[in-house]
Amino acid sequence: MDVQLSVAEENNLLADSPHPPPLEALPPAEPLPPAESSSMEPEADIHPVEPTPSSAEPSQPGAGKCPSLPPENACVWPGCTIRRVVNMRVHVMGKHAPSCLKPLGRSTRRQARRHLRILEQLAVACMGEGTTLQALMIRVNRERAQTRGTPHSSQGSMPKVYDAHFHMDRLRQGLGVSFMANLGDLERAEPPRGDVRPVSVAGGIAVYCDPQTYPTTREINFITRDLHLNVAVGVHPKQSLTSDQFDRLHSLSRMSEVKVLGEIGLDHSRPPSDWYRQEGLFRRVLNRCYSHHQHRVVCLHLRGMAGDPTAEECYSRALDILRLSRIPREQRLLLHNYTSTVSIADAYRRHFPATYFSFSLAASGFNSQQRQACRHIEAMDDRRLLIESDGPHFAPAGQRVGAPHLLWATAAVVGEVLGRDPRRVLDLTWKNGRDLF
Known part of the structure; x- marks a missing residue:
């Protein structure tokens, strides 16, 4: 009626x-x-x-x-x-x-x-x-709630948030909840404490990159249809895949509900002897699992060597592999937990104009180059700015884990770098996340 x-x-x-x-x-x-x-x-x-x-x-x-x-x-x-x-x-x-x-x-x-x-x-x-x-x-x-599964305490006048990167499987294991737990169950298991204000989770990307915990078809349907989240399937560069596991990754990446390929990439925090294997896996996933017509976003994990916080060498090598793999120029890239410099940001935007940059609580330890890059990205085009919990990693002070409903802490840190109020950061990144798909 x-x-x-x-x-x-x-x-x-x-x-x-x-x-x-x-x-x-x-x-x-x-x-x-x-x-x-x-x-x-x-x-x-x-x-x-x-x-x-x-x-x-x-x-x-x-x-x-x-x-x-x-x-x-x-x-x-x-x-x-x-x-x-x-x-x-x-x-x-x-x-x-x-x-x-x-x-x-x-x-x-x-x-x-x-x-x-x-x-x-x-x-x-x-x-x-x-x-x-x-x-x-x-x-x-x-x-009525904006997201099914969100408890009453997360509704009303609370700001909406979009978590651009979190690990649903790792969060459920870390909090000891059911493998079919929803966002409300996660919040009840780890409620906000201290200076972390409650928020309303209105969207996000649930990432599966561990072969041992790849999602079932039922779980993917539950996350996309009931929780109204996007699902990303990939393989962490530190992981190795057996033939059966790669076949499983390939079949999951071809599901129509999976619109994000990742996280994939390079992690040079590992010994140099492992870098060749990582590059081979990166190329293989791009060549076998990537589909330009299906995957709206490719999520990249890029980390540098110990003592190299900006990881310019790693970001540059990944950019070369993307171009050699003939990834279309219009493809949307999501640089998860971005920590590099202004020159790297400009290089990615030059070759892939639809690149998004996501920041986590790691921004609290940024040096002057990284802080300058964050401000440069906002000034260049703030529509490409996102934030993430990377849950269960990067736990805010007083919390056991990081999680989507704890994104206020990330917004406060990124807001301090940008000179913006945390609520404005949440509003901006929620709109950007909504436009991502």
């Missing part, structure tokens, strides 16, 4: 709505029939369920009232669930329970059963005529 009201009318409707009763105080719902074992029907097949006079139940306590904003410590109703209940105009669950299972879309039966209790109580709390439903729809439109 689409409702178009003025701001004054919206405020009047919401002002008349009392606080909702506690969930446990609502009248118990009638027992539900067991859900059928068949797969859920797609959401597009669902049609509004119009209650008939014979199916209407007697009014329950609290009927005719629309819930207003809940306290922060109260159970929060999922916005998507509220919208579907209102659209179907389900006044009482009862015999309409099967139709309430269908709109959950891709959710599994287990997830559907977990939401049933909320659906029952919400249906009872929202009984009423058009005005009540209008007020509820206004609340949904104002309150």
